[in-house]
Amino acid sequence: MRVEIWSDIACPWCYIGKARFEKGLAGFAHRDGVEVVHRSFELDPGHAKGEVAPVVDMLAAKFGRSREEALAMEEQVASHARSEGLGYRVGDRDHGSTFDIHRVLHLAKARGLQDELLEVVYRANFAEERSVYDPGTLVDLAVEAGLDADEVRGVLADPGAYADDVRADEREAAELGANGVPFFVLDRRYGVSGGQPAEVFTQALEQAWQGRVLTPLATDDSGATCDSDAACAVPGTHTHA
Template structure:
């Protein structure tokens, strides 16, 4: 079985949803027969390279909130992350273009290191004092994930490298009806949106394995869960 996950490194619910999905996968009897593929989805595709801003400022602007209200929103997301055992800094993080990160993730997939790089990028962005919008940080993350430094630098220097692969993922997401991330597709038969609880992912895996969901990909019966939309804004449920 193949599970495809559309996500963006800037999306906190993708970070949380990945951890919850992995918990759900661990409880699935056929976990060793599941291939997981991570696909690209930019929350802010029009943002230019080098155009970064503090996350708190971005949230305040997107939601029309005060800075204190934006900080409270971040604290709520942080509590969800920490409940999954994830580190989460609520201050000092940047928001920017994730296009280069997605291109590197496609290189990492070609080299069998995609999940390793994604985990490192999430950790750097949400838990550590490293900006994933700094090219040198991306080089360091790529090397740490097991990629060749020269190849990583070559991809970052050539803005066309893996660009079409990123755009193809995004077109496919649109064709499947994904309007936010994370978005999980099970064997192209069953879709689950948002950072659902782990048990929802286990149920989705079991249902897809039995082949009972034969309708086109779309929202599952699971209730809506927190997700980030194409305008860069992320739901923060009470």
């Protein structure tokens, strides 16, 4: 059974959702029969390459909030991350274009190291003081995941490398009706939207494994997501972070 996960490295709920999904998968009796494929989704596709700014400043400007209010929004999301045992820095993360990161993730997929690179980049972006938007840092992270440094530099130097793969993933997300991430599609029968609790993922895996035909794609969209405006909902509130 294949599980496809649309996500963006800039999305905190994708970071949290990946951890929760993996816990849910660990509780699934047929976990060894599940293939996980990560697919590309840019929250801010119009963001200019090379323009990097503190995420708190971006949030304050986008939502017309003070910097203190933006920090409070970040802290809300951080509390959810920490409850999953994840590190989360509040206030000093960067925000920029993720297109090149997605291209390198497709290289990693071709080399069988996609999940490894995604894990390393998430950790660097949310838990460590390393900017994933710096090309040199991205190369270092890719090497940590097991990729060849020269091959990664070659992809970054060629704007067309894996660009079509990223765009194809994004078109497919639109065709499936995904306007926010994380978005999980199980065997093309069941969709789960957002950073759901681990037990929701286990139940969805069990349902998909049983082969129940659900047409059109049935979607549980009650979880927290980041949408295409780079807004990230916090469960139980009307606030965004």
